[in-house]
Amino acid sequence: MTAITSTQGTVAGxxxxxxxxxYYRPIVSTLAVLGFLLLWEVAVTLGWVNGxxxxxxxxxxxxxxxxFAEDDFGWHCGVSFVSFALGFAMALAVSIPxxxxxxxxxxxxxxxxxxxxxxxxxxxxVLLPILIVWLGIGLASKVAIVFLGAVFPIMVxxxxxVRGADHRLATAARAFGATPMDIFLKxxxxxxxxxxLMGVRLGVxxxxxxxxxxxxxxxxxxxxxxxxxxxxxxxxxxxLVYAFTISLFGYGLTVAVRMLEDRIRNWRPSS
Amino acid sequence: MTQTLQxxxxxxxxxxxxxxxxxxxxxxxxxxxxxxGVSLTIEKGSFVxxxxxSGCGKSTLLLAMAGxxxxxxxxxxxxxxxxxxPGRDRAMVFQDASLLPWRTVHGNVRFALELQRWKRDDxxxxxxxxxxxxxxxxxxxxxxxxxxxxxxxxxNIARALCVDPDVLxxxxxxxxxxxxxxxxxxxxxxxIWERDKKTAVFVTHAIDEAxxxxxxxxxxxxxxxxxxxxxxxxxxxxxxxxxxxxxxxxEYRRRLREYIAADLAALQMVEALV
Numbered sequence: 001m002t003a004i005t006s007t008q009g010t011v012a013g014x015x016x017x018x019x020x021x022x023y024y025r026p027i028v029s030t031l032a033v034l035g036f037l038l039l040w041e042v043a044v045t046l047g048w049v050n051g052x053x054x055x056x057x058x059x060x061x062x063x064x065x066x067x068f069a070e071d072d073f074g075w076h077c078g079v080s081f082v083s084f085a086l087g088f089a090m091a092l093a094v095s096i097p098x099x100x101x102x103x104x105x106x107x108x109x110x111x112x113x114x115x116x117x118x119x120x121x122x123x124x125x126v127l128l129p130i131l132i133v134w135l136g137i138g139l140a141s142k143v144a145i146v147f148l149g150a151v152f153p154i155m156v157x158x159x160x161x162v163r164g165a166d167h168r169l170a171t172a173a174r175a176f177g178a179t180p181m182d183i184f185l186k187x188x189x190x191x192x193x194x195x196x197l198m199g200v201r202l203g204v205x206x207x208x209x210x211x212x213x214x215x216x217x218x219x220x221x222x223x224x225x226x227x228x229x230x231x232x233x234x235x236x237x238x239x240l241v242y243a244f245t246i247s248l249f250g251y252g253l254t255v256a257v258r259m260l261e262d263r264i265r266n267w268r269p270s271s
Numbered sequence: 272m273t274q275t276l277q278x279x280x281x282x283x284x285x286x287x288x289x290x291x292x293x294x295x296x297x298x299x300x301x302x303x304x305x306x307x308g309v310s311l312t313i314e315k316g317s318f319v320x321x322x323x324x325s326g327c328g329k330s331t332l333l334l335a336m337a338g339x340x341x342x343x344x345x346x347x348x349x350x351x352x353x354x355x356x357p358g359r360d361r362a363m364v365f366q367d368a369s370l371l372p373w374r375t376v377h378g379n380v381r382f383a384l385e386l387q388r389w390k391r392d393d394x395x396x397x398x399x400x401x402x403x404x405x406x407x408x409x410x411x412x413x414x415x416x417x418x419x420x421x422x423x424x425x426x427n428i429a430r431a432l433c434v435d436p437d438v439l440x441x442x443x444x445x446x447x448x449x450x451x452x453x454x455x456x457x458x459x460x461x462x463i464w465e466r467d468k469k470t471a472v473f474v475t476h477a478i479d480e481a482x483x484x485x486x487x488x489x490x491x492x493x494x495x496x497x498x499x500x501x502x503x504x505x506x507x508x509x510x511x512x513x514x515x516x517x518x519x520x521x522e523y524r525r526r527l528r529e530y531i532a533a534d535l536a537a538l539q540m541v542e543a544l545v
Contacts, residue, residue, distance in 0.1 A: 172369035175337050176386040176434065177357050186382070190373050267373040267414040 055237045060244075063237035071226070071238075077245065079222040083139060084211045087146025091203060094147075095154035096196060102155070103162020103192065104184065120152040125213055132218055142214040142222070149210030150203035157202065161195025162188050193264055201257040208250035283315035283350060283360075283437040283470040285336065290345035292331055305331040307495035309345070313438075316468045320485035322475055324531050324538075328496020329474045333442050336472060337363050349438060359387055362436035364427045364444045370415040376426050377402055377411040383430045401433035402426070404463065421452040428460065438470040445480065454512070457483055461510055478527045482520060483510055490527060492534045494541065499530055 020027065037057045044051035051059070067073050102108050102116075128145060135141040169191065170183050178186070215224025223242045230239040292306040306328040313319050321329045334340045336347060338356040347354040349361065362383070370379045381398040389397070402411050405425040415423055424444050431439055444460075445453045457480060464471055475481050481488045485504050492499040504523060506514055514520050 168365070168369050169371060171339065172363070172365055173382075173386060175339060175357050175361075175363040175365075176383045176430075177359060178386045182386055186385070187371065190371070193373075264373075267416065 052234075053236065055240055059237045060240050063235075064241045067238055067241050076222055076226050076242070079219070080211055080215060080224065080246070081249075083142035083214065083222065084146055084207055086139075087143040087211070088150050088203070088207045090143065090147045091150035091154060091207065092200070095151045095199070095203070096158055099155040099158025099196070099199070100162055100184075100189065100192075102159045103165075104188065109159075116152070116155070119148075120156055124148040124210070128214070128217060137218045137220075141218045142211060145214040145218075146207045146210045150207035153202035153206055154196070154199035157199025158192060158196045161192025161199075164195070165191040194261060197257060197261045197264065201254055201261070204253045204257060205250060208246060208253075212246055285311075285313040285438060285470065285472075286346075286348045287311040287313075287332075287336070288346045290332070290335065290347060291343040292328070292335055292340065293343040304343075304495035306335070307497050309496070309498050311489060311498060311501070313470060313472060315470055317486045318464065318471045318473065318484055319487050319489060320473045320475060320481040321489045321491060322478060322481040322527060322531075323491030323496075324493065324534050325476060327491040327493040327534070329476075329491050330442050331496065332491070333363075333440055333472060333474045336438075337361055337440050339363075359434065360437040361440055362431035362434050362438075364424070364431045364439065364441040366443045367420065367423065367447045370423060370426055370430075372415050375412050375414055376407055376418070379415070379426055380430045380433050383434050387434050389434075398433060401429040404432070405429040406459070419452070420448050421456055424448065424456060425459070428463065432463070432469075436469065438472065439464075441471065441473045443474055443476065445477075446475070453477070453480065458512070460484065461508075465509060478524055478531070479515065481527065482506075482523045483515065488523070488527065490530045492530070493538065499534075502526065 040054075041057045043049050044054060044056040055063075102112060124145065127148065128141070131141045131144050135144055165188050169187050170178075173183050173187050211222070212224035212227065215222035216228040219225045223246050226242045227239050230236070230242070288310050290306060290309045291304065294303045294305055295301070296303055309332060321332065323329045331340065335342055336354065338354050338358060338361070349358075354361075371382060374382060377395075377398055380401055381394055384394040384398060399408075399411060402408060405428055407422060407425055407429070410418065410422065415426070418426070427444060431441075445456050448456060461484065473481075473484055482504055488502045488504060490499045490502065491497065502523065506517070506519060
């Protein structure tokens, strides 16, 4: 009758090249990272750059062993993680319903869009001094700053997802007697799920950034606090151990969200 | 309660009397008349096609029958009851892009049953039965983007039929398909329709399609949209492709072309004046 396009276009490879074609992305990425680390190591050893200020992969490795042994590493990570998780959970709980609401309500947009957009574009860090006065130095301020960092990208993307939904789908649903709630739950929400997840992914980045910045200023513990402390002491190897830890966490979470996005996107034409 | 009364009273005969539909043009107070004073009777079990050049209000008329847009004046009744909003007695087949892209073929057919609150226990099976009826049994788990245009329209038809409507409304369902697929789909549509002969209203701008499918062809003209003529198509059923070249068919085609050419000529004159 007609041709069917396959979603999973299998890479047609032969023999030896097959493995490379299939896995070339992770292979190339890994090689790039290893190459960079090697260059870094060599540059310091050969005196091209001053290792005192740039550190060195092997030095960082030794610093990591020290930190794991004597620095309460797990505890600091835990402190950061709790701030992040609480703030991010609150951001999800607020941004998705609010974004969905703003997506369907013209009046809601008229009232709320200008102030929300102003907050979205402004650097939220300027609110930190105020948050400290309101909430004190500690968990509450950090949770608040993570919340403020993550809430806007998720909300804005959710709203855009709902507004960008294909109105023809809603009309079709209406022709079959869909109630406004049916249209919302069965057309608008699933239709904007990819946009929502994209917002969540951006929100992860903002949230991780926020927790570190928050801890630099308003915390007695946590990864950000340790980074600040070692920075002031010029112990860059130890600083970088924490910096890598938080990067890895943010990266891992981003990849996880991206995998979720790919999963729910399988109905989309592959582009 | 009203629902059951309505179900009992519906018989599939549709009456349109003095129907007018107006739009307010966005960003101005100008009122645009899309359909003006249309009266039409669609008998139960008949296949009526509506043909006309684009902009003649044929799709608007169909949307009004579906209850999706408000009327400026006039009445539409189905089985003696006035049509004011979408109802279970009608189902609509859209041109394209009206399938939920995140649902499978089966899920899309099931969607209509969900919206009409069919009993949970048998909707899966019922949806699958209609997917098979349109010949897509092997594709039940495919997503719309994996299907060809013709297959997507089969899903659209299955979705409309599975809710067991009294009237099937089709808005240029094959408009986006290539000529060959169109012919196949017309044959297929008639094959399915002949089974239980539901009242069918089919909007198209393709003259051959209108004659081939219809018991009656409603010809619409533009500015504002109105019914120019209703032509009885006296060809036996089942219709076959051989009829496309019969003398009767050629004569129907000639008459319809004249109408549409006159309509377009009038439009060009208006444009020349402006």
